[in-house]
Structures are given as structure tokens and as C-alpha cells.
Amino acid sequence: MVAKRIIPCLDVKGGAVVKGINFEGLREVGDAVQMGVEYSAQGADELCYLDISASREERSTFTALVEKIALGINIPFTVGGGISSLDDASRLLDSGADKISVNSAAVARPELISEIASKYGSQFVVCAIDAKCVDGVWKVTTHGGSRFSARELFSWAHEAQERGAGEILFTSMDHDGTRGGYACAQYARLSDELSIPIIASGGAGSLEDIAEVLSDGRADAALAASIFHYGQIGIPELKRALAERGIAVRPA
Amino acid sequence: MIAIVDYDAGNICSVENALRRLGAEYELTADVQKLDAADKLILPGVGNDARAVASLREKGLVDVLRGRRKPVLGICVGMQIMCRRSEEGAAPGAWTECLDIFDCDIVRFPEGALRGQGAGEVDKVPHMGWNAISNLESKLFKGLDEGSYVYFVHSYYPTLCTDTIATCRHAGVLFSAALKYENFYGTQFHPEKSGDTGELILNNFLAL
Numbered sequence: 360m361v362a363k364r365i366i367p368c369l370d371v372k373g374g375a376v377v378k379g380i381n382f383e384g385l386r387e388v389g390d391a392v393q394m395g396v397e398y399s400a401q402g403a404d405e406l407c408y409l410d411i412s413a414s415r416e417e418r419s420t421f422t423a424l425v426e427k428i429a430l431g432i433n434i435p436f437t438v439g440g441g442i443s444s445l446d447d448a449s450r451l452l453d454s455g456a457d458k459i460s461v462n463s464a465a466v467a468r469p470e471l472i473s474e475i476a477s478k479y480g481s482q483f484v485v486c487a488i489d490a491k492c493v494d495g496v497w498k499v500t501t502h503g504g505s506r507f508s509a510r511e512l513f514s515w516a517h518e519a520q521e522r523g524a525g526e527i528l529f530t531s532m533d534h535d536g537t538r539g540g541y542a543c544a545q546y547a548r549l550s551d552e553l554s555i556p557i558i559a560s561g562g563a564g565s566l567e568d569i570a571e572v573l574s575d576g577r578a579d580a581a582l583a584a585s586i587f588h589y590g591q592i593g594i595p596e597l598k599r600a601l602a603e604r605g606i607a608v609r610p611a
Numbered sequence: 612m613i614a615i616v617d618y619d620a621g622n623i624c625s626v627e628n629a630l631r632r633l634g635a636e637y638e639l640t641a642d643v644q645k646l647d648a649a650d651k652l653i654l655p656g657v658g659n660d661a662r663a664v665a666s667l668r669e670k671g672l673v674d675v676l677r678g679r680r681k682p683v684l685g686i687c688v689g690m691q692i693m694c695r696r697s698e699e700g701a702a703p704g705a706w707t708e709c710l711d712i713f714d715c716d717i718v719r720f721p722e723g724a725l726r727g728q729g730a731g732e733v734d735k736v737p738h739m740g741w742n743a744i745s746n747l748e749s750k751l752f753k754g755l756d757e758g759s760y761v762y763f764v765h766s767y768y769p770t771l772c773t774d775t776i777a778t779c780r781h782a783g784v785l786f787s788a789a790l791k792y793e794n795f796y797g798t799q800f801h802p803e804k805s806g807d808t809g810e811l812i813l814n815n816f817l818a819l
Contacts, residue, residue: 361763361781362760429624430631433629433632433804433805433806433807434805435762435804452624455628457804480658525739526739550732555735579740580740610760
């Protein structure tokens with residue numbers, strides 16, 4: 360049985376992994392390659408690196424970093440942040456990324472998903488969706504949750520799949536940073552309606568939260584940042600706990 | 612010297628990086644003489660079987676591969692095109708003819724097969740992620756435990772046959788996770804992305 364995946368997410372700025380809540384007071388938490396190697400040794404199934412650079416200068420260092428990551432780790436990794444063209448995707452593929460994630464640029468121009476998928480295959484394209492619930496409607500946001508788009512979560516996820524996205528990475532902006540649990544009902548619905556894997560992100564505060572989104576939430580993978588970075592939950596103990604609950608995982 | 616067959620079959624960066632991590636010397640080449648001279652060949656591949664076979668034919672590399680007597684390792688699509696024929700890239704009911712080294716066909720996973728866990732959860736296609744391999748029967752798996760996890764990304768799979776040296780289960784199907792015929796080896800999974808387990812398998816291949 361294919362294992363449910365545990366994916367530590369690392370926000371990268373100028374070569375270092377940083378973490379902040381609501382983009383205020385970013386704090387450096389370590390070296391991107393070194394942290395990847397350590398997570399991999401602990402049993403992470405995959406890694407996700409997001410470039411949150413604010414300037415072009417900072418962004419130019421990311422490609423070189425992706426090359427180092429690709430050489431340094433022996434598990435799959437996704438990179439995202441600011442990918443807005445087929446050229447951006449090609450550059451990251453050539454640097455050794457296994458997958459790229461598109462977000463705001465795909466909301467603005469959905470053809471981006473089709474272009475990358477038809478050139479490099481669906482397995483290379485993750486469609487990241489940030490959404491917020493407003494009066495019962497899950498509205499898609501862009502630019503780190505700061506702007507509302509005209510799109511709705513479920514119809515956009517369907518369109519992304521039809522355009523060739525290989526996975527959906529949905530972050531509930533209502534849950535992100537709260538450590539109060541994932542938006543389980545939305546993941547279950549996405550998983551039931553779509554045929555591609557669903558990655559849950561935003562809200563992990565405990566081992567139980569991750570167990571819940573992988574069972575009742577029917578997510579294929581759980582992504583989290585702070586609970587791993589600050590050593591609140593170790594990946595080996597998390598995987599043991601998931602296995603005890605009957606969830607299929609790759610032993611750490 | 613190890614040669615990675617260069618035939619425009621998608622991203623081979625990860626195979627190169629894996630060999631670098633293992634400290635193995637390699638060359639990426641489509642030169643027939645260099646391929647002949649190499650101790651070991653790796654045939655990578657990402658993408659589509661029909662395109663990969665066509666590309667191998669265009670570069671005149673089919674006979675070099677089929678006639679080879681030293682170890683060859685096909686990975687993912689590289690392994691699939693060493694099988695008999697493939698449903699991928701062919702019209703419904705027709706086949707893409709492949710190299711016919713391994714005695715099995717490449718067919719598509721069924722959609723909607725129940726996962727057997729959770730409420731009504733199905734096994735998704737593509738088969739993407741880590742899965743356990745069993746019935747390990749080859750020097751390729753020396754030092755590996757039954758049920759070790761490796762990384763897969765594919766929608767088409769090789770059927771079971773007498774060349775099967777490892778099995779895996781997905782979408783209600785038991786399929787060949789790895790194949791061997793004489794000096795030819797193939798893995799459906801990606802050893803270059805399968806953590807320490809994958810590195811052990813690659814090292815075993817290099818030590819053949």
C-alpha cells in the first residue's frame with residue numbers, strides 16, 4: 360500500500376531557512392541543505408522548499424541552492440515560490456528539482472499549468488492553492504494570502520487537475536500558523552472529488568492533527584513546518600504513532 | 612566507467628547526482644563506442660514509453676542495448692522500454708513495441724480501486740510515493756529487508772513474469788517492481804530518489 364507522506368516544508372530566504380508567523384519577525388532556523396539532509400535521515404518522505412525572497416537579488420541565489428539540495432539529498436523534493444513562467448520551471452528542473460509548485464502565477468494565468476505539464480509531465484507540477492473561508496465560500500487568495508482572487512477552491516482544484524497538475528497542495532489560510540489542526544473536511548472533499556494526490560498544509564500543532572488529516576481528512580500527504588523545525592515533534596515518533604493508528608507509513 | 616545513455620528521455624539530473632553522491636565515475640553519452648566500452652550502462656527515463664522508444668531508435672541505440680553482455684540497469688521508463696510492449700502512447704487496443712528484453716507488457720493501472728483503509732478511500736493513479744517491495748530475488752537487493760520502501764512515480768506498470776525479481780502492490784494489482792534477464796536489470800521505482808535503500812540498490816548494481 361502506498362504510504363502516506365510526511366513532508367517538512369522549509370521557507371528559504373537568501374539561502375537560509377526561515378520561519379515566521381504571518382510573515383512578521385522572520386527568524387533563521389538553519390541551513391537549507393543541512394536541514395534537508397537531517398530531515399531525510401529522520402525519515403521525511405519528501406521535502407518542500409519555498410523561496411520567499413522579496414527581491415530579485417535574493418531570488419537569484421535560489422537556483423544555485425536548488426543545485427546543492429539536489430546533490431545533497433536522496434529523497435524527492437519540490438520547490439516553489441515566484442514561479443511564473445515555463446522558463447522558471449525549466450531552470451529549476453535543470454537544477455535538479457523533482458517537482459515545482461505554482462501558485463499566484465497560475466491563478467492569474469492557468470495556462471501556466473498546462474504549459475509546464477505538457478513539457479515535463481504532470482508528476483513535475485504541484486498546484487499550490489491558498490484559500491480562506493468567507494461566508495461559507497472557500498475563496499482562493501494569492502501573494503501569501505494578502506489578496507483575494509475571483510476563484511473558488513474546489514472549482515480551481517478541478518481546473519488545475521484538468522490542466523495537468525499532478526498534485527494539489529491546499530493551504531487553509533484560516534488554519535495556517537494557528538497550530539490548531541488542519542481543515543479536514545475540505546481535504547476529504549478534495550480527495551473524494553479529484554483523482555490526483557492531495558497534500559494538506561496549514562494548522563499542524565500536534566501528532567493527532569496529522570493523524571486526523573491523513574485518516575478522516577483522506578489527504579495523501581501532510582506538510583508542516585514549525586512543529587518539525589522547533590523539534591516539537593520528531594519524525595520517527597510521528598511515524599510510529601501513525602503506524603499504531605493503522606495509517607500506512609514508511610517506517611523512519 | 613559507467614555510462615548513462617543520453618537519449619533525450621527527460622530529466623536525468625537525479626541519476627547523475629546519485630552517482631556523484633556514491634563517488635562513481637560516469638559519463639553521459641549516446642556514442643556507440645563509448646557505450647560499448649563502458650563497464651555498466653544505466654538507461655534512465657522520465658515521460659512516455661512511445662517517445663522514449665522512438666528516441667532510442669532515432670539515435671540508433673536499440674542494437675547496442677539488445678546486444679549487450681555487460682550489466683545494464685533501466686530505471687522507470689528506461690526499464691519499461693526494455694519490456695515486450697507497452698499500452699502507453701498506443702491507440703486503444705494497440706501496442707507500442709519495445710525492446711523485448713524482459714518477458715512482460717506495460718499496462719495502465721485501473722482507476723478507482725479501493726485502498727482497503729479509511730472510509731471509501733481509493734488508490735490513486737499515478738502511483739506516486741513510497742511503497743513496499745517484496746519477494747526480493749536478486750543480488751540487486753543484497754542487504755535489503757523484505758518490505759523495504761522505495762519511491763515510485765508511474766501510471767503504467769510491468770506485469771508479473773518469469774523475470775520478476777521484486778513485486779509491489781497498488782490499485783489492487785500485484786506488479787513487477789523490478790526485473791532481471793541475464794545481464795539486464797530494471798526497476799520501476801527510482802533508486803536515485805529512494806533514500807538510503809535506493810543507494811544500497813545502486814551500490815549493489817555498481818558492484819555486479
